[in-house]
Amino acid sequence: MLDRIKASLPSLAPAEQRVGKLVLADPRAFANLPVSELADRSHVSKPTVIRFCRSMGYDGLSDFKLKLAGSVSEGVPFIHRSVDMDDKTSDVLVKVIDNTVAAFLKYRNDASSAAIEKAVDALANTYRTGKRIEFFGVGNSGIVAQDAQHKFFRLGGSAIAYSDGHMQVMSASLLGPGDCVVVISNSGRTRDLMDAAGIARKNGATTIVITASGSPLANVTQQAGHIHLAADHPEGYDRYSPMVSRLLHLMIIDVLATCVALRIGGDKLQPLLQGMKDNLRSKRYT
Structure with missing residues (x-):
């Protein structure tokens, strides 16, 4: 989610870019602060904060915060761990399950x-x-x-x-x-x-x-x-x-x-x- 925000910054309006930079600077704080505080820290209006969330493909600030909190708290990187020919059964077990869990968590955080x-x-x-x-x-x-x-x-x-x-x-x-x-x-x-x-x-x-x-x-x-x-x-x-x-x-x-x-x-x-x-x-x- 954070990578997507970073990649999208150049295409956003300057005011929305400031909101995006605030997210990237401290995503945990962003997920917990009220909209008034977010607007003050970004030097934008409250509607701009909400507009930024919608520009990123979310329904609004609440939906964005929910997905953001999940993204920064999971601690499970979305890395596809391919199975190797010399893997033991225990290795295959862990890799297959980890791939699936990571995909599910990513979908939960990114789904529209x-x-x-x-x-x-x-x-x-x-x-x-x-x-x-x-x-x-x-x-x-x-x-x-x-x-x-x-x-x-x-x-x-x-x-x-x-x-x-x-x-x-x-x-x-x-x-x-x-x-x-x-x-x-x-x-x-x-x-x-x-x-x-x-x-x-x-x-x-x-x-x-x-x-x-x-x-x-x-x-x-x-x-x-x-x-x-x-x-x-x-x-x-x-x-x-x-x-x-x-x-x-x-x-x-x-x-x-x-x-x-x-x-x-x-x-x-x-x-x-x-x-x-x-x-x-x-x-x-x-």
């Missing part, structure tokens, strides 16, 4: 709550109107799409996942206004997914994309005014067996499903889930 809020609104509205929620992914992302279907169909709405490119194109051709499609891609460069997402957008469906920032899929989605949930990590998209990326995508799906369930409300959802649980008891050994 505003983008997640838009995605949750779109999914909840689609649920309420009885329209279709679909999940597209191929390869490892196809498995994440299936997990998403498993989580969302239990909420009682219409949810389905497709991992075949032809099925994605055909299904996207049938989507329309009010429907919602979630496209999951590690690289953001898969032609089938980009084609299907383009068709869904053209037909008026809301498109939510979970992929890396700066990828072709992310750029097209943002230009079209749809929703991009950034899933950034140090793992190359061409690795044979993605680990961190898959777990990060699964976590984002968990966040979306949990938020949508809360929007639906316990009064409506709890009896549905309890009935499902009761019906599954006969499938288990006592």
Whole structure:
């Protein structure tokens, strides 16, 4: 987070630059001081402090402070520790877990709550109107799409996942206004997914994309005014067996499903889930 602020300083207005320099000088103090004190120390107005936070991609001062406090207190550097051929099992255990934990902590600190809020609104509205929620992914992302279907169909709405490119194109051709499609891609460069997402957008469906920032899929989605949930990590998209990326995508799906369930409300959802649980008891050994 601090590296991003430092890199962004030249592009900010002079007043916002002073706020950024105050953050870099003492991030812990910035996270704990009131807005009036921050404005005085930066020699700017209170709205400028808030404007700086929004320029950095956060919802406001409270959201910025929350992410900043987490960033400076974790003590877990986001360094991808690749597994070496001569690693012992204990080394592999530590490296794989550390990579995953670091990626999760970085996402927690960097994630745009505003983008997640838009995605949750779109999914909840689609649920309420009885329209279709679909999940597209191929390869490892196809498995994440299936997990998403498993989580969302239990909420009682219409949810389905497709991992075949032809099925994605055909299904996207049938989507329309009010429907919602979630496209999951590690690289953001898969032609089938980009084609299907383009068709869904053209037909008026809301498109939510979970992929890396700066990828072709992310750029097209943002230009079209749809929703991009950034899933950034140090793992190359061409690795044979993605680990961190898959777990990060699964976590984002968990966040979306949990938020949508809360929007639906316990009064409506709890009896549905309890009935499902009761019906599954006969499938288990006592």
